[in-house]
Amino acid sequence: MPSLDQALRAALHNRQDLITELHQQGTDCYRLFHGSQEGAGGLTIDRYGEQLLVQTFHQPLSRDDLLAAHALICSHLNQPLLLVYNDRSQGNSRIDRTDPVYQAEPAALADLVGHEWGLNYRVRGRHAGQDPLLFLDLRNARGWIKAHSAGQSVLNLFAYTCGVGLSAAAGGAREVVNLDFAEGNLAVGRENGALNPQLAPMQFVQSDYFPAIRQLAGLPITARRGHKLPPYPRLEQRQFDLVLLDPPAWAKSAFGTVDLLRDYQSLLKPAILATADNGVLICCNNLAKVAMADWREQVLRCADKLGRPVRDCQVLPPAADFPSHDGQPPLKTLILQF
Numbered sequence: 001m002p003s004l005d006q007a008l009r010a011a012l013h014n015r016q017d018l019i020t021e022l023h024q025q026g027t028d029c030y031r032l033f034h035g036s037q038e039g040a041g042g043l044t045i046d047r048y049g050e051q052l053l054v055q056t057f058h059q060p061l062s063r064d065d066l067l068a069a070h071a072l073i074c075s076h077l078n079q080p081l082l083l084v085y086n087d088r089s090q091g092n093s094r095i096d097r098t099d100p101v102y103q104a105e106p107a108a109l110a111d112l113v114g115h116e117w118g119l120n121y122r123v124r125g126r127h128a129g130q131d132p133l134l135f136l137d138l139r140n141a142r143g144w145i146k147a148h149s150a151g152q153s154v155l156n157l158f159a160y161t162c163g164v165g166l167s168a169a170a171g172g173a174r175e176v177v178n179l180d181f182a183e184g185n186l187a188v189g190r191e192n193g194a195l196n197p198q199l200a201p202m203q204f205v206q207s208d209y210f211p212a213i214r215q216l217a218g219l220p221i222t223a224r225r226g227h228k229l230p231p232y233p234r235l236e237q238r239q240f241d242l243v244l245l246d247p248p249a250w251a252k253s254a255f256g257t258v259d260l261l262r263d264y265q266s267l268l269k270p271a272i273l274a275t276a277d278n279g280v281l282i283c284c285n286n287l288a289k290v291a292m293a294d295w296r297e298q299v300l301r302c303a304d305k306l307g308r309p310v311r312d313c314q315v316l317p318p319a320a321d322f323p324s325h326d327g328q329p330p331l332k333t334l335i336l337q338f
């Protein structure tokens with residue numbers, strides 16, 4: 001087993017060209033160490049603008065290893081990054097010991113701004129949720145959307161902090177609708193919009209996915225047997241030119257269950273129906289145990305069964321800061337052209 005220091009040096013070396021390219025394209029948010037593939041399972045190190053976010057998922061990192069990693073990265077990038085360490089190894093816990101190394105300086109926990117594809121994004125080291133406010137493995141999809149959304153109507157499903165919507169707006173979309181049931185996530189999406197005042201304003205719909213997409217698709221909304229449906233916002237049936245479907249691995253609500261392993265179809269079917277003829281649907285599956293080949297087949301079969309055969313299907317892998325030795329990255333993305 002190489003030491004963490006050796007593994008980190010190798011990871012930085014392997015990213016040399018990528019980092020230069022990212023800086024040139026206006027991106028300072030990227031993964032510097034993807035532990036599961038680079039020699040330290042359960043450890044990730046990400047740069048978000050001025051902030052260095054270290055996260056552990058299996059066991060905490062020792063004080064010495066943490067400080068050594070921080071020093072090595074700052075010297076490699078020639079940049080004094082602000083350290084935030086979030087240990088997520090015990091359920092919801094995040095280490096906040098009295099040792100200031102684990103606490104993070106106030107400046108590191110302040111509201112900061114990171115950049116991706118020339119856009120500004122809110123960066124916050126700790127907030128009500130567990131995940132960072134921008135998922136870095138979706139960067140290539142956001143870049144694709146920015147490059148292909150001129151004049152399009154765009155629907156961003158499971159929008160989280162609306163990075164996809166922002167990219168579409170930056171690409172010249174004529175309309176951008178972000179949909180998510182969490183007001184706190186959409187609030188960060190609004191902040192992201194405000195951080196890019198040159199862009200056309202986006203729309204935000206706070207709703208559960210199932211009633212919203214089924215109304216857009218013209219499908220009935222049914223209650224589970226013996227359950228009364230909670231209220232939901234009313235939407236007109238309509239289609240969009242470009243739709244992004246990036247659901248969480250699993251989530252249950254009064255309207256249905258998001259389950260990427262057992263039932264991708266119930267998410268996909270209405271999303272296809274809400275995509276215009278000649279439109280594009282970008283769909284994702286971030287569950288590591290689902291193989292690309294099986295999932296791709298399921299997706300294409302679902303489109304066929306709906307009488308909406310896919311004319312072209314392109315795989316969009318994450319960038320090289322998310323290496324995968326077996327060529328099977330957890331985040332799988334398909335660009336479906338109808």
Ligand SMILES: C[S@@+](CC[C@H](N)C(=O)[O-])C[C@H]1O[C@@H](n2cnc3c(N)ncnc32)[C@H](O)[C@@H]1O
Pocket residue numbers: 134135138157158159160161162163164179180181182185207208209210246247248249251252253258
């Ligand atoms: C993994 S994130 C999606 C990432 C996002 N597509 C992005 O570009 O960063 C999952 C999001 O789904 C939302 N969500 C989960 N279940 C939902 C549901 N039933 N209806 C609407 N939103 C839901 C959560 O609030 C969260 O913002």
